[in-house]
Amino acid sequence: MRMVFALVLIAGIGLAGFAVYMAQSYMEEMSAERDRLRAAQAASPPMIDLVVVQTDKAYGQVLGRDDVKWMRWQKDSVPTGAFVRDTTGFPEGKVQGSDALFPEGMPDRFVITSMTQFEPLLAQKVTDPGEDAGLTSRLSKGMRAFAIRVDVSSGVSGFLRPGDRVDVYWTGATAAAERRGNITKLIESSMKLIAVDQIADTARTTPVIARTVTVEASPQQVAKLTQAQSSGKLSLSLVGAEDDTVAEVSQVDQRSLLGIVDQAPVEIEEKRVCTTKIRRGADVIVQEIPCPQ
Incomplete structure (x- = not known):
């Protein structure tokens, strides 16, 4: 019995040691993975929240609260006119540079440039609240x-x-x-x-x-x-x-x-004719003679 008890005790100690070893290896692996994730996060560009449309929107359609949502976006690639979440203390629903994207009690906006799903919402692509989508x-x-x-x-x-x-x-x-x-x-x-x-x-x-x-x-x-x-x-x-x-x-x-070129008028020199009259009895004869120089 003592031999059996000793064998069971040794086996228990071995299993416990193996369990401790496996747990320690798992903790070390998880710690290394955490360090790798932290390093990757530190090396990645900063992100920010901006508003995107949830479905395709065509010109003239209404854009309401249910048509948009926040999405993480690379901070150095935010397009001009995007609605960005202000991280300095604005509450949920507020956007930088505006009291709110959809103020309480204000009419909806209208789409003036077609947008596709998850495209950033830009100020130049929608009207102000209550403004129509006219020219x-x-x-x-x-x-x-x-x-x-x-x-x-x-x-x-x-x-x-x-x-x-x-x-x-x-x-x-x-x-x-x-x-x-x-x-x-x-x-x-x-x-x-x-x-x-x-x-x-x-x-x-x-x-x-x-x-x-x-x-x-x-x-x-x-x-x-x-x-x-x-x-x-x-x-x-x-x-x-x-x-x-x-x-x-x-x-x-x-x-x-048509390629017609205007030409200067050609001056035509008039021929000078000199004559003299010769009277022969009752007749008068006109005769051409050389003109004097």
Whole structure:
């Protein structure tokens, strides 16, 4: 019995020692993993909370409290205009630079630029609370909206859409250039389209044969375009999305288009003729003679 008791005691001590060894190894492994995680966290860029949309949103849709949520975002990659959680003490729901994204008792906001799920919500993509999604929300400070009449030829075959930029050409006749025919001249370069007909959604991709397009223009440009539209025909030329070159002032008339060069009038020297009269009886004869030098 003593032998059995001794064997059981030795086995128990061995198992206890093995358990202690395994526990110590597990604790050391967990400690090393914790240190690795802390080191990785310290090496990673700082994060911050910002507002994202929870579902796809199209132009004109209502954006309410249930359509957005907070999401962790890399601090050095926050886009301009994002709604960021202020970590200095603002309560839940407050955002930096505003009393609240959705103030209590205030109407909802409207989407003015399409967004996809989990895309950061930007101030320039939504209206202020209660403001509609009309053209007034798309205009920059000091700018005006001006409508230009177009057709299938002058409107780039219907491939214009809000957000595009266009050059504006005027074709007409002037009193000073009447003998040269109509002229075509570039009058405005790289103007921004804010609507095509009654469509202001920049996400539209299907071609539309528009009757009018609306551009963003300064008051001086509005006066210039009004005069041009009333005295001739306006045509649009689509500018490439990545094209930042400034179009040169250009003008073409019918004669230069056809390669007709104005020539100076040729002076024709009149031949000098000298005569003398000779009387023979009752007859008078006119006879040509050499002219004196």
